[in-house]
Amino acid sequence: xxxxxxxxxxxxxxxxxxxxxxxxxxxxxxxxxxxxxxxxxxxxxxxxxxxxxxxxxxxxxxxxxxxxxxxxxxxxxxxxxxxxxxxxxxxxxxxxxxxxxxxxxxxxxxxxxxxxxxxxxxxxxxxxxxxxxxxxxxxxxxxxxxxxxxxxxxxxxxxxxxxxxxxxxxxxxxxxxxxxxxxxxxxxxxxxxxxxxxxxxxxxxxxxxxxxxxxxxxxxxxxxxxxxxxxxxxxxxxxxxxxxxxxxxxxxxxxxxxxxxxxxxxxxxxxxxxxxxxxxxxxxxxxxxxxxxxxxxxxxxxxxxxxxxxxxxxxxxxxx
Amino acid sequence: xxxxxxxxxxxxxxxxxxxxxxxxxxxxxxxxxxxxxxxxxxxxxxxxxxxxxxxxxxxxxxxxxxxxxxxxxxxxxxxxxxxxxxxxxxxxxxxxxxxxxxxxxxxxxxxxxxxxxxxxxxxxxxxxxxxxxxxxxxxxx
Numbered sequence: 001x002x003x004x005x006x007x008x009x010x011x012x013x014x015x016x017x018x019x020x021x022x023x024x025x026x027x028x029x030x031x032x033x034x035x036x037x038x039x040x041x042x043x044x045x046x047x048x049x050x051x052x053x054x055x056x057x058x059x060x061x062x063x064x065x066x067x068x069x070x071x072x073x074x075x076x077x078x079x080x081x082x083x084x085x086x087x088x089x090x091x092x093x094x095x096x097x098x099x100x101x102x103x104x105x106x107x108x109x110x111x112x113x114x115x116x117x118x119x120x121x122x123x124x125x126x127x128x129x130x131x132x133x134x135x136x137x138x139x140x141x142x143x144x145x146x147x148x149x150x151x152x153x154x155x156x157x158x159x160x161x162x163x164x165x166x167x168x169x170x171x172x173x174x175x176x177x178x179x180x181x182x183x184x185x186x187x188x189x190x191x192x193x194x195x196x197x198x199x200x201x202x203x204x205x206x207x208x209x210x211x212x213x214x215x216x217x218x219x220x221x222x223x224x225x226x227x228x229x230x231x232x233x234x235x236x237x238x239x240x241x242x243x244x245x246x247x248x249x250x251x252x253x254x255x256x257x258x259x260x261x262x263x264x265x266x267x268x269x270x271x272x273x274x275x276x277x278x279x280x281x282x283x284x285x286x287x288x289x290x291x292x293x294x295x296x297x298x299x300x301x302x303x304x305x306x307x308x309x310x311x312x313x314x315x316x317x318x319x320x
Numbered sequence: 321x322x323x324x325x326x327x328x329x330x331x332x333x334x335x336x337x338x339x340x341x342x343x344x345x346x347x348x349x350x351x352x353x354x355x356x357x358x359x360x361x362x363x364x365x366x367x368x369x370x371x372x373x374x375x376x377x378x379x380x381x382x383x384x385x386x387x388x389x390x391x392x393x394x395x396x397x398x399x400x401x402x403x404x405x406x407x408x409x410x411x412x413x414x415x416x417x418x419x420x421x422x423x424x425x426x427x428x429x430x431x432x433x434x435x436x437x438x439x440x441x442x443x444x445x446x447x448x449x450x451x452x453x454x455x456x457x458x459x460x461x
Contacts, residue, residue: 004329021414024388032338034328093337094363097370100383107372107379113386118368120338 004034012037015140020113023140027115030132033273039139044256048077049143050246051134053163055185058151060169061195063102065229065238066146070103072239073144074111081113081142082106083133087150088118095119099148113142119150131162131266160188161265164258165245167191167238170209173201186212189222190245193238197226219248278316287312336366339458342389345374345423346402354423354443355395361447362454377406384414390458394421394438400429407436418457422450 008029014022030036042049054062063084070080084099095118106112117130134145149159159166168189192209194202206224213221223241227234249255282288291309294300300308326338343359345352352373359369372383384392392410396403407419420439430440439457441450455461 004327007329021385021388024386028340028388029329032326032328088368089363092364092366094366095368096359096363097368100387101371101373104373107375107382114383115386116368116370 005037008034009037012039012140015136018141023113023136024115026136026140027133030136031117031120031129036132036136039135041135041259042138042143044250044259046143047243047246049138050165050242051138051145051147051163052242053147053149053159053166054169055149055157055159055166055188056151056169056193056195057171057174060151060171061229062148062169063099065169065193065195065227065235066148067103067105068227068229068232068235069238070106070112070146071232072235073146074109076239077144079111079113079142080144080146081115081137082146082148083115083117083130083137084148085117085119085130085150088120093120113137131262134162157184157188161262164255165190165242165249167193167242169193169195170205171196172199172205174205190249191222191238191241192224193234194224194226195229197234198228202226219252274317275313278313281316282309282312336455336458336460338368339366339391339460340368340370340387340389341391341393341454341458342370342372342380342384342387343393343395344372344380344383344406345395345397346377346380346399346406355393357447358393358422358450361451365451365454367454367458377402377409380406381409381413384410384417389414389417391454392417392419393454394419394423396421396423396425396429396433400425400432403429404432404436407433407438411436420450420453420457 008026011022011026011029015026026036042051054066056062066082066084070082074080082103084097084103086095086097086099088095097116097118099116100107100114103114106114115133117133120129130147134147137145147159147163166188168185168191170192172194186209194205194209209224223245225234225238225241227238229235246255249258288309291300291305295302295305326335341362343355345355355371359371362369370383370387370389372379375383380392380394394403394406403421410417410419418439419437420441421433422441422445423443425433425440425442430442433440439453441453
């Protein structure tokens with residue numbers, strides 16, 4: 001074993017033993033792309049081994065909702081981990097991670113493990129590091145993982161390939177946004193939450209959601225839950241809806257299929273990452289410049305140049 | 321500029337990318353302005369900055385461990401005792417994580433914190449100086 005592998009094995013052993021610092025360091029190593037030892041995956045039948053994803057527009061109240069729900073779920077599950085993802089700047093690569101501020105009530109609770117994550121987009125980060133972090137947590141006894149995505153964009157749809165169950169958080173009076181996002185956001189929800197339900201426009205938002213889901217078979221129709229997360233209203237109902245959705249996904253075999261798909265997604269993303277690394281290295285090389293030149297001068301077609309490049313990249317990956 | 325390199329296991333690196341800083345407020349009075357300005361400057365320098373707002377010593381320690389930070393920044397707002405307690409607990413629970421502090425720090429408090437190995441940046445400190453300190457304390461330069 002290399003010295004890195006020894007360090008990581010020792011960290012995993014300590015984390016499995018309940019050492020939070022080791023657990024935290026393991027997640028950091030995963031974020032940096034370290035190769036981890038094998039991790040025990042969650043069991044489909046275990047009720048409290050579940051990764052619940054939360055997505056929705058910025059300001060929808062995801063953090064507040066996750067915080068309130070965490071308080072409710074730890075009573076049953078005994079413990080819960082929160083992975084809160086915020087965007088990295090594509091320019092400085094820095095990030096401000098502020099989700100802990102809204103999870104203040106759990107700051108001292110040893111039954112709650114909160115980890116803020118930056119997307120680190122430059123390494124194709126989000127799905128890969130987030131999923132590995134989730135796997136580490138679940139392998140180390142934190143079976144219940146609440147995953148909070150960054151706000152609406154392209155990224156948040158990744159949650160569907162990362163979490164077992166997806167909660168889409170909306171607010172009253174967002175009819176236009178719902179229309180705009182219908183193709184993406186509205187299709188991935190297992191449960192809809194209308195948070196800040198004490199605000200004006202609740203009825204029309206509810207109608208918009210109903211209009212989208214009415215055509216689906218009854219057993220596949222997402223529950224719609226109204227909450228005022230800041231006051232804890234509707235949180236119990238949301239917990240119930242999650243429990244029912246999990247039961248149904250488990251019984252139909254869909255939970256198992258999703259988890260298989262999560263592994264497939266991870267595998268493909270790892271392969272893409274290797275491609276990217278090889279591409280970056282290639283840019284420094286003469287052969288790359290020649291291919292670009294051939295394309296620019298009209299001596300080669302895009303298809304021809306790409307085929308040649310593909311061969312070179314695959315050769316590089318094989319050499320690693 | 322040469323490409324920054326990072327060891328995936330140990331995190332040894334030549335850039336701020338992926339370096340994590342915890343920013344906490346330990347005093348009751350004071351405000352968010354200072355920590356927010358510093359946090360933004362650190363972000364723009366490439367750091368990942370985790371904000372936890374007003375926190376007791378134990379909360380700062382818990383967050384520093386769970387978030388696996390490379391540096392803790394404390395905003396000291398008058399009550400230096402809380403800051404001192406936080407420093408002592410961080411030093412005993414998170415081996416080797418450096419700490420720097422800012423805010424309204426009276427001279428006696430500054431001496432107290434510095435005696436514990438904390439770098440203090442009182443009002444009037446320049447942002448580049450603070451960013452430089454963060455880079456130095458996290459071992460980038």
